[in-house]
Amino acid sequence: MTEKQRAAHRARIQAALDSITPEEDAVLTKAALEDPDTVLITELSKRKPGRPVADITKTPVSIRLSPDVLDYFRSGGPGWQSRIDEALREAAGLKKHA
Template sequence: MTVKKRGYGTKDMREVSDTPELTKEDFAKAKPFAEALPDLAKSIRKGRGPNKAPTKTLVSLRLSPDVLTHFKSKGPGWQSKIDEVLRKAAGVKR
């Protein structure tokens, strides 16, 4: 068995290798996570959640690949840079 280096070594893998393979019957008996552990499932945050003061609206926008490449090449914050350019083009001030 090949072990990827993420903090676990061959010895660690040997210690847990006695876990039997799951069968079709095991999978047939399995319950969805939310059904098996409902309290835990409710406590797990899904997504970012609501903003304290929403200032932007989530949209889906199709951009040309070259435009997207240009903005992404500028590094983190590329979506905000697109917003800034669109604000200027629309003549909208903050």
């Protein structure tokens, strides 16, 4: 989907949302809250679909590593950044996250 198509899609969604009256919104909200299959979304995030939600969020940083160190951790496949984090926690004498 191109950016132009995404923008048009967002505009259609916004127009549909804007067309709902407060009364209609109240009826829809009541029905959704009474539906046992409804999952309340209390916080929206920009995470990618399928990515796990961490109990403890990490801070993105830029760090320079030796190529052989980076190759070593990346050779283990997905999760290489977490393995670097674990190695640094161990080296610093910090407890592992649950």
